Amino acid sequence: MKPSILIIEDNEQNMYMLSYLLKGNDYHVIEAYNGNDGINLALKYNPEIILLDIQLPDMDGYEICVKLRNDKLPKATTIIAVTSYAMGGDREKALRAGADGYIEKPINTETFVSEMIRIFNKKQQK
Known part of the structure; x- marks a missing residue:
């Protein structure tokens, strides 16, 4: 069975594209806009x-990642930062906050799902 996916994204166009790609590949998608x-x-x-x-409008993704990792979220949950923050150190900052992977925007629609699954599978092997 394919993993369920929560997208936390405030931009409607980005949310639509991610949801469209994932639903088109038979994933169960949950959407949150903040x-x-x-x-x-x-x-x-x-x-x-x-x-x-x-x-995001109410708190940044780094803070969300830390909160999720410190709450009762299962340890096996894979968190992937999907962001246009592509400056030096941003990837490392996301990983330090608890993300398992980092995909830059704009996403490549041809490779996004396989990148996501590669990060997911790597996390599951730990």
Whole structure:
């Protein structure tokens, strides 16, 4: 069975594209448009994968990642930062906050799902 995926993304176009790609590949998708909703939905549904934007209106993705890792989120949950933050050190900052991977925007629609699954599989092998 394919993993369930929570997308935490405030941009409607980005949310649509990610949801479209994932649903088109038969994934169950849960959508949150801000950090507070994302945290609540993550704790309610325990998705196997969380795709997390870094720049959100209520709190940044780094803070969300830390909160999720410190709450009762299962340790096996894979958190992937999907962000346009591509400056030096941003990837490392996301990983230090608790992300398992980092995918830059704009995403490549041809490779996004396989990149996500590669990060997921790597996390599951730990």
